[in-house]
Amino acid sequence: MIKVLDRLLLFLYSLVIGIASIVAIVAACGGFSDKWLADVVYEFTGGARVVQGSVIGVSAIILLISLRFLIVSIKRDGNSAPSINQRTDHGDIRISVETVENLALKAASRTRGVKDLRARVRVSEAGLGIMIRAFVEGDGSIPAMSEEMQRTVSQQVEEATGIPVAEVSVFIANVTQAPTTFKSRVE
Structure with a gap:
C-alpha cells in the first residue's frame, strides 16, 4: 500500500x-x-x-x-534480497532464494543427460516450489530423467536447507543431440 x-x-x-x-x-x-x-x-x-x-x-x-x-x-530496505527466514533455538537463519536456486541447479546437474539448466524458487506456506527448466540429450527417457531430477533436487534441497520442498516441477525445453564421436583411422 x-x-x-x-x-x-x-x-x-x-x-x-x-x-x-x-x-x-x-x-x-x-x-x-x-x-x-x-x-x-x-x-x-x-x-x-x-x-x-x-x-x-x-x-x-x-x-x-x-x-x-x-x-x-x-532508506535501505532490510529485505533487499529475497530470503527464506527460519527460527531455531539459537537464533534466526536467513537463506537467500538465490542460494536455494543454486542448490537446486547443482542437484539437477547430477542427472545424466541434462544440459543448460535454469531454476526458479517460489516460497509458500506448504514449502518450496522449485521449477527446473532443462535441455536433455535425445538418447534417454524424458520421464525417467525428469523423475530422477525431481527426486534428487527435492532430497538435496531439503537436506541442505532443512526447508520442506512442496513440489519440483520440471520443464523440458528442448532435446539436444549428443555430439557424435568418430573413431580416427590410423594408416
Whole structure:
C-alpha cells in the first residue's frame, strides 16, 4: 500500500514540477506579457494576500513531498534480497532464494543427460516450489530423467536447507543431440 501511495505521489509531484518548469521557462523567455500574467494571477487568486498564502501552502506541500522522496531514496530496505527466514533455538537463519536456486541447479546437474539448466524458487506456506527448466540429450527417457531430477533436487534441497520442498516441477525445453564421436583411422 505504501509503495502504491509513493508511486502516486511521485507521479503527481513529477507532473506539477514539470508544468511549473514549463511555465517558468516560457515566462523567463518572455512568452507572457507582464500585464497578462498579473491579470491571470489576480483573477485566479483574488488578491495579493491570497497569492502569498497560496505560494506558502503549495511550497510547503512540495517540500513535504520532496522530503518523503529523499527519505525513501536514502532508506535501505532490510529485505533487499529475497530470503527464506527460519527460527531455531539459537537464533534466526536467513537463506537467500538465490542460494536455494543454486542448490537446486547443482542437484539437477547430477542427472545424466541434462544440459543448460535454469531454476526458479517460489516460497509458500506448504514449502518450496522449485521449477527446473532443462535441455536433455535425445538418447534417454524424458520421464525417467525428469523423475530422477525431481527426486534428487527435492532430497538435496531439503537436506541442505532443512526447508520442506512442496513440489519440483520440471520443464523440458528442448532435446539436444549428443555430439557424435568418430573413431580416427590410423594408416
